[in-house]
Amino acid sequence: RIAELLPSASVTFAPLPVADFQIRSNGQTILIERKTFADFCSSTTSGRLAEQAQRMLEVDCIAIVLIGGVPPRHTDAIGKFHASAAYGMMNRLELAQGIHVMWCNNETESFAQRISQLAKKLQETGFSPPAAVESTSSSTGRKRGRSADRDHLHATRIAVLQSVPGVSQSIAEAVLSRYSSIAAIAASVDLADLPVGSKRLGGAVASRISAALA
Structure with missing residues (x-):
């Protein structure tokens, strides 16, 4: 489906050493790790997510964790794992490690559209780093x-x-x-x-x- 949404792009299906998807254009690379919310919780508990995040950080890229499903309430739980702890891990990824956390529906169509949107943006204009905060001398x-x-x-x-x-x-x-x-x-x-x-x-x-x- 991704190939259909990006007719002008070269789409290759092959195992990747890091992440599930890689988008490259204009000298920039996006790495995307796809997870369901349940998988996000289990990989946080097992430590697998921390290892995956570290591997993405070792690459010069824009790193994204894309979670499929509807964001749960903080009081919800997956087994013994509370959603509040998952949101804490998301905060760590974004604030402490600079890895973006995004959501989309679990449906393949929704995921393919999100990937194609990122690819088109990267192909057309690329992604600029956030502007520096202006300082004051007072x-x-x-x-x-x-x-x-x-x-x-x-x-x-x-x-x-x-x-x-x-x-x-x-x-x-x-x-x-x-x-x-x-x-x-x-x-x-x-x-x-x-x-x-x-x-x-x-x-x-x-x-x-x-x-x-x-």
Whole structure:
């Protein structure tokens, strides 16, 4: 179906070392990893998604994870995996790694149309990087900029931690109150003993955090 929607393009069906689809034009490359929401959840839990994301980041490309289906509510769950944790992983992909997350219907027709739209855009004009934010030399502007940077960094760190199954915002806040950076959390040897309210973080959650940040 993709070939029918792109009659002027050369469409090749072959195994790829990275991602499920590759679009190349005008010196740019788009890599697309296609998943259902259930597969997104299971690959997050198994660590497969983190490996796939890392492989895409090793290539000079625009990286996209395309999820088929209707975006669930944060309170929905796939087995024991809550949608809120999946959204946390999506935040991590976009904010911390620069990988775009997109949705489309599960139908083959919808997916083919989304691929063809991306291919046409790449072929016609390409994709430009986002414009740099204009800076200001005033004292107030610098203070505001530094404050915004800190807020953005904190939000990114929270999103990274909440991408780990079992890590709520309160747990993420507790972890960040003890450790100054994601690197410090990853290097910690006593994470399990971290006080979270009246309890300890515990070995199971600490192990999942360490594995996700390794």
